[in-house]
Amino acid sequence: MTTQQTISVTVNGTTHEALVDPRTTLADFLRGELALTGTHVGCEHGVCGACTVLLEGRSVRSCLMLAVQADGTSLTTVEGMEEDGNLHPIQLAFVEEHGLQCGFCTPGFLMTVRELLENSPDPSDEEIRDALGGQICRCTGYQSILRSVKLAAAKLQGAPLAGTTESP
Template identity: 75%
Template sequence: MSKKPIRLTVNGQVYEREVEPRMTLVDFLRMELGLTGTHVGCEHGVCGACTILLNGRTVRSCLMLAVQADGADIMTVEGLASGAELHPIQQAFIEGHGLQCGFCTPGFLMAVYELLRDKPDPSDEDIRDMLGGQICRCTGYQSILESVRIAAEKMRASGATAA
């Protein structure tokens, strides 16, 4: 199968590669770029573990081909922290005990990032709507809900943005 050239920006860095047209975006991120924070769960777009931001919106990277992302601006969970300093959302998940095994956490973090960027002071209903797109088999969701509340407060208090 002939490879296709793609060029995209991931976490602020431009990458040019030749990929097989059938390669999923999640496989490209993990295998070609070594960004293994984006997890592969169900491979059907249901669990949310592979959630990333593509041109500012959350997408399931297991449902998208890498060639479809040609020219896109992508942010993965690795793009949240600034060096050794965790993003307020990441810190809030630690403080609020919003993770246990951690497998679903990258997808949740990216979904929360989009939520707080669009709604810095979300209602519990807004948070629950966002939670509906992600699956966690460990926490029971209450600690995740609390972590999102903590993250929103941290970001408002510090003037930080999710943009």
């Protein structure tokens, strides 16, 4: 077996030093070593997108990357989305628009949407579909996710909007 390597990664603002096997995937490192289990693994071959995290702000498949490749970088996972204990507007939008059912794919979608909206705050329908084309959701049929992204964009731009869910 290859010698273990020491890596240093900053995840959600906290820097971690760890000794890892070179063959450890980034997903297994995040989930196993750092106990950041919000990042889910759906296919382990880069198709489903459930394991998507942000590396220096860009979305990557953590199942297709090795932890050693992330050495010296800064990562964001779903655990890093809340601000002061409050849901991020994207998370809130997914709740309000029922943009999830089983929720297993959701962290990957949230990461992808965060990247999209940081680059394109008011995306067109086509841009949204393009951005989400690499994420598979088996539950929702995507329509509520599309509505969630629209609502998230509006929330991030400060519009005083609520979703279509009802309150008494």
